[in-house]
Amino acid sequence: MHTLLLDSGDVDEFAELEDVIDAVEEAFGAFERGDTQMPVKSYIELPRYDGDFRSMPAYLDTGEWDAAGVKWVNVHLNNPTEYDLPTVLGTMIYSDPETAFPRAIMDGTTLTMKRTGAAAAVATDYLAVDDASSLGIVGAGVQSYTQLEAIAAVRPIEEVVVADTVDERVERFLEAYANEFDVRGGSVSEAGHCDVLSTVTPVETPIVGLEDVGEQTHVNAIGADAAGKHELSDELLESATIVIDDYEQCTHSGEINVPFADGVLTAGDIYGEIGELVVGSKPSRTPETSVTVFDSTGLAIQDVAAARVVYERAREAGAGFEFDLVGVGDSGEE
Incomplete structure (x- = not known):
């Protein structure tokens, strides 16, 4: 019995977005049904390093499969300039719920990118107009790429x-997708008047106003992940149908944290949680719905669901590096 070590390339390859989107949707449903355990994200503050650590454990049972794991992630603001490292690094431990055996240790940074895009895709599928064919993105950092790829999996x-x-950053983005989409740079308002808008910035002063979006635009508010962050104006939020991933996280550190x-x-003012739409206890978009906003803070159950996809696909492909982490050799079966 061995643990599988999967690096960022493995996670990128085996976190196939359509599968991750399905898994994240199932995780939202399990959360709404009460079939998950997800303790509040814990923080270790490191002011001397201008950073922090965060632990995100979770267990979920969809009825067809269950999974467990924990993501150890950080935000160190000085990493890019002083150490040539990403601001955010993550490590995911994916465990067997029955025995607690560590099935895999994998890169959590790429995993986070994938599951975040998948969450936006799930929300887009429930809240955007059916024939949405244009996507605006505010913020051309690493998450913008996954937003496009995931949302394009649920809308044409x-x-x-x-x-x-x-x-x-805009030029790099345009070069990456020039052969796949009609892609161009534009203003915030031009991006916001698309059928779907994803905002992926770390700002604390709103940059998207009510006048910057169309009458039926669906907005995925992704950037706010800490108290004080705020991408969308209060007027926009007040006029929109707001769907969140989790009440405690969103009111503490999501897009709605400042106006709350x-x-x-x-x-x-909150219409509901995305899990309510998934299980059908609340309807998704209707012909009368105008602007919608999905406040995505990122849940540990998403990481576990995505990790399961990566692990299963990698094991099927014989990928990754197997090693005897806990010293049990080849005894037993997984």
């Missing part, structure tokens, strides 16, 4: 407008 995206304050703290929004 043809036109893409990307907005960013750094021209070089200020008393601009209350619990009554």
Whole structure:
């Protein structure tokens, strides 16, 4: 019995987006049915290093399969400039719920990118107009790529407008997709008037206003992952149908955290959690629905669901590096 070590290339290869989207959708459903355990994300603050550690454990049971694991992730703001390392690094331990045997240790950074894109795709599938063919993206960093690829898996995206304050990032994005989509750079408002908009920036002052989106635009608010971050104006949020992934996380560190703290929004302004749409306890978009917003903070159950996809696909392909982590050799069976 061996543990499988999977690096970022393995995770990128085997986290096939259509499968991850399905798995994340099932995870949202399990969460709504109460078939998950997901303790509150814990933090270790490291002010001397301008960073922190975060632990995200979870277990879920979809009825067809169950899975467990924990992601150990950080945010160290000085990494890119001082150490030539990403700001965010992650390690995922994927375990057998029956025995607790560590089935795999894998790169959690790429895994996070994939499951975040998958969550936006699930929300888009439930909340965007059926014939959505244009996608706007505000922020051309690494997550913008996965947003496009995942959302294009659930809607027939043809036109893409990307907005960013750094021209070089826009140019890299355009070069990457020039042969797949009608893609161009544009303003925030041009991006926002697409059928679907994903915002993936770390700003604390809103950059997308009500006037910057179309009458039926669906917005995936991805960037806010800490208290104080805020991409969408209060006016936009007040006028929109708001769907969240988790009440505690979103009100603490999601897109709605600032207007909640200020008393601009209350619990009554939230239409529901994405899991309610998945299980059908609340309807998704109707012909009368106007602007919709999905506040995505990222849940540990998404990481576990995505890790299961990666592990199963990698094992089938004979990929990764097997090693005897716990010293049991070849005894027993997985």
